[in-house]
Amino acid sequence: MAKENSSISDPRFYNRALSPEQIAAMEGQLGPAPAMRAQAEPGVGNIFTTTLDKFTKWAQSSSLWPATFGLACCAIEMMAAGGSRYDMARFGSEVFRASPRQADLMIVAGRLSTKMAPVLRQIYDQMSDPKWVIAMGACASCGGVFDNYAIIQGVDRVVPVDIYIAGCPPTPEALMEGMDELRRRITARFPSPPDPAPPDPSRA
Secondary structure: OOOOOOOOOOHHHOOOOOOHHHHHHHHHHHOOOOOOOOOOOOOOOOOOOOOHHHHHHHHHHOOOOEEOOEOOOHHHHHHHHOOOOOOHHHHOOOOOEOOHHHOOEEEEEOOOEOOOHHHHHHHHHHOOOOOEEEEEOHHHHHOOOOOOOOEOOOHHHOOOOOEEEOOOOOOHHHHHHHHHHHHHHHHOOOOOOOOOOOOOOOOO
């Protein structure tokens, strides 16, 4: 005969990989499975404790929203990372925002020209704090093959860069690995790099 109020101790609620034969054998011993309770018995529940700082870092690292900002061929790989094959949505980063006010991650995907640098800096200044930057590819990291006056030799001369991703262009897997490393740094409270150009209030 089944015990009353056995929903908490019933193993059928913990092991959902049981075969139908095992469930039938258990029902012969415990009786029909009791209805799932909306609230656990007093003294039994899913309670965990943490600090506000750890909770905040967990929330920030689990919901990085990139700004829609692609400069060159690396942007195609960035788009592929958001597609169904790689699915950045698994990590809470699929929401590419068209407004910098709603974004906290800038992925500089491609070469940065001298004419585009003030625009990139203005978008960075308008992003929400705290914010992070990923330099995706050789061109964004160091200028790549474009060693001339028209291309900025590394976006870290314009905005502070947290993660550098090598490749020309880097694969979607490399971008996701870089974002994973950024999440680890956020959770570990890794200090941000110094800002090469302090924000100008007129650009915000």
